[in-house]
Amino acid sequence: MGLKRTWRGSEGPRDPLLLRVGVKSLKALPSQIPETLGDTIGKYYSLQIQKAEPWQQFIQKARIWGDRWIREVRPKVTLVxxxxxxxxxxxxxxxWEFQTDGLIRIKVGLxxxxxxxxxxxxxxxxxxxxENLYGTLLSENVIGVIHDHYVTFHLDMEIDGSDNSFVQVNIKxxxxxxxxxxxxxxxxxxxxxxxxxxxxQIKLKLYDPSEFHVINPSKKTRVGNPVGYKVVPSGTAASLLDLEDPPQKRGAFTNNQIWVTPYNRSEQWAGGLFVYQSQGEDTLATWSDRDRSIENKDxxxxxxxxFHHIPCQEDFPIMPTVSSSFDxxxxxFFESNPILRTRPNVDNDLPVCKPAASG
Incomplete structure (x- = not known):
């Protein structure tokens, strides 16, 4: 929650809960901001409590004179x-969340x-x-074992065609x-x-900030930038196992968070065709070590x-869902913000719950 100015039904959900806010004045005296100022366009100065879900693509406000405002708001519609x-x-x-601004969010819940x-x-x-339990005592005579989860995504990008390049953009x-x-x-x-x-072969580092672009060098915007998409990491984890540990040899695709390979129909599964009991001879890491050309290629x-998982008592006997994602x-890729082509919503566009049948 935070101090928020909202127009009901546009910047917030249709029926938000508005609370009065106590603040300090410029003279450091306590004062209270009321829920509404009662003017004709229904402005609210308040704290807003709402569902924790994205719903707006952008907001642009500009004061033109006195207390009159121009506002532009677009709804966020996501296909999941x-x-x-x-x-x-x-x-x-x-x-897989497909959003109207062109963003694709891939979220995994466990x-x-x-x-x-x-x-x-x-x-x-x-x-x-x-004595080390290698886990957490969750209940009488029950230990939850420390472990990890890794989910690898095969992304055949095809940015405006097949001939693409991978660009690491370092911020210096x-x-x-x-x-x-x-x-x-x-x-x-x-x-x-x-x-x-x-x-x-990319290992993510907070102290070495980078962006990871996939571009089509032959397709440009009107001002000359190559069209592209970027991989935007979120919370993730790296394996801590010894590289010669048998599970790590089989799961060597976890040695890096990002890999790029030329397209090959026989290379579709990061752990190879037969993961269990393998020696890691048919994994993404093995293919990538061939060091093939990837510039301006498919x-x-x-x-x-x-995910690293140190179990806790709330995980037992059945776990609540934990999630992470990347974008x-x-x-x-677009000449300007694609949301500008989206119609603004009006009150009649907003969902209203009605009984399915009357008795």
Whole structure:
């Protein structure tokens, strides 16, 4: 919640709950902002409580004179394609969300029955300090085991055609010269086109910020930018296992979060055709180490979404769903904001619940 100015039915849901807000005045005296000011266009100065779901694409307001405002708001409409699968004791929910601004969000939710093992302990006070449970005591005689989950996506991008390139855009600091400016530093973008597969083996680093673009060098906007989409990571995880550990050799696709390979019909499964008991000889990592050319080629981007799971008591006996996601976002793919072509909603467009039948 926060201090929010809202027009009912446009900037917020149709029936938001509005609360009065206590604030300090410019003289540091306590004052209260009422729910409404009672003017003709129904402005509200308030805290707003609403469902935690996206609903607006953009808001633009401009004061023209006095207390009159011009506002532009567009609704966010999302088409969701959902797939749910039960894999052993876990349930996986994969949502592909197609949004009207061109963004595609891929979200993975995990639920199901936790992997557990037995123990003689029924209270943590019984556990010797030197003993590691490799998990959490969840209930009497039950330990939830620490583990990870990795879901790898095969993304045949085809940005406005087959011949694409992968570009890592590094954000760098540039120091100013003495006396050049009151500022000490600026930010600049350094673009590096990946020539071969090893150039596109990416480990995400917060301290080395980058963007990851897939572009079509032969297709340009009217001002000359190559059209493209970018992979936008969110919360993810990297494997901590030894590279020679048998599970890690079979799951070597988790060694990086992003890989790029040339399209090959026989290379569709990151873990190979036969994962269990393999020695990792047929995995994404093996294919990528061939270091084939990927510049201006029909390429595939592989993104691995990872979860570390240290169980807690709320996960037992059945887990609430936890989710993470990543985005595919247009970058110079459109000439301008595509939402400008969307009609603004009016009150009659908003959903109204009505009884299906009258008795």
């Amino acid at each position: 394609v959902r797939m749910a699968a039960s894999v052993a004791n876990y349930d996986y929910i994969v949502d 639920s199901g029955i936790l992997m557990v093992k037995g123990t003689a302990y029924d209270n943590i006070n019984q556990i010797p300090n030197q 600091k540039e120091q100013t010269s003495a006396g050049e400016s009151p500022r000490k530093s600026y930010l600049k973008a350094v673009r590096n086109v990946a020539k071969t597969e090893k150039d596109a 390429i595939v981007v592989w993104y691995t979404l990872g 595919l976002k247009p970058v110079n």
